[in-house]
Amino acid sequence: MDTFDAIKTRRAIKKFDNTYKMSDEQVQSLMKLTLLSPTSYNQQNWRFVTVTDQTVKEQIHVAARNQAQPLDGSLVILLCGNMSAWKDDPMRYWKNHPLEKQEHVRDAMHKKYSDSPQNRRDEAMRSCGFAAQTIMLAAKQMGLDSCPMVGFEYDEMAKIINLPDDHIIVMMIVVGKAASPAAERGGQLSLDEVVFENKFD
Numbered sequence: 001m002d003t004f005d006a007i008k009t010r011r012a013i014k015k016f017d018n019t020y021k022m023s024d025e026q027v028q029s030l031m032k033l034t035l036l037s038p039t040s041y042n043q044q045n046w047r048f049v050t051v052t053d054q055t056v057k058e059q060i061h062v063a064a065r066n067q068a069q070p071l072d073g074s075l076v077i078l079l080c081g082n083m084s085a086w087k088d089d090p091m092r093y094w095k096n097h098p099l100e101k102q103e104h105v106r107d108a109m110h111k112k113y114s115d116s117p118q119n120r121r122d123e124a125m126r127s128c129g130f131a132a133q134t135i136m137l138a139a140k141q142m143g144l145d146s147c148p149m150v151g152f153e154y155d156e157m158a159k160i161i162n163l164p165d166d167h168i169i170v171m172m173i174v175v176g177k178a179a180s181p182a183a184e185r186g187g188q189l190s191l192d193e194v195v196f197e198n199k200f201d
């Protein structure tokens with residue numbers, strides 16, 4: 001499948017085939033591809049909780065207000081942001097580059113994030129957003145389907161996955177085989193409404 005087809009055929013699936021199970025290799029390869037997603041300063045501030053255990057999936061299903069996807073999908077991924085990534089041995093993010101570069105990035109990140117919870121949170125949202133799209137498009141290439149989700153009780157979910165204090169949950173993605181196709185698209189806005197040439201009118 002080429003990239004354009006993956007983009008066009010990815011849909012938010014509501015009904016997954018609960019008999020389909022991804023192999024460990026499939027999960028590994030999906031997550032390895034996900035780690036190639038871009039992050040500012042290459043800080044890789046996402047953390048992923050991959051859930052295949054049926055008991056945990058049942059708990060997630062309840063936290064997700066009984067939505068069926070986490071129960072029936074093969075893999076549930078919680079995309080989380082690590083708010084301490086900017087200071088967690090940051091020179092390792094550029095370990096393949098000269099020391100000067102490593103120090104520059106460490107200092108730049110300190111300046112941007114040390115006094116700003118808002119910047120740390122924004123960065124988690126951006127990084128997880130890119131990772132989310134990587135997951136969903138890579139899943140298509142693997143012959144799989146997905147559903148991005150935020151319809152869940154945050155505190156309940158945090159307890160289920162044992163979320164560390166300095167992390168936030170950004171979203172959940174369920175991956176598996178669709179049991180039935182998505183409904184017709186809701187209706188896309190026109191280019192005219194959302195794309196502006198050079199500047200807003």
Ligand SMILES: Cc1cc2nc3c(=O)[nH]c(=O)nc-3n(C[C@H](O)[C@H](O)[C@H](O)COP(=O)(O)O)c2cc1C
Pocket residue numbers: 010011012013014067147148149150151152171182185186
């Ligand atoms: C951040 C986010 C959260 C979403 N949460 C849910 C959800 O909790 N349950 C659900 O069924 N769909 C959820 N969706 C799916 C959207 O409704 C769907 O992406 C949108 O209607 C467009 O349809 P498409 O993805 O098939 O193109 C979510 C999508 C996004 C991007």
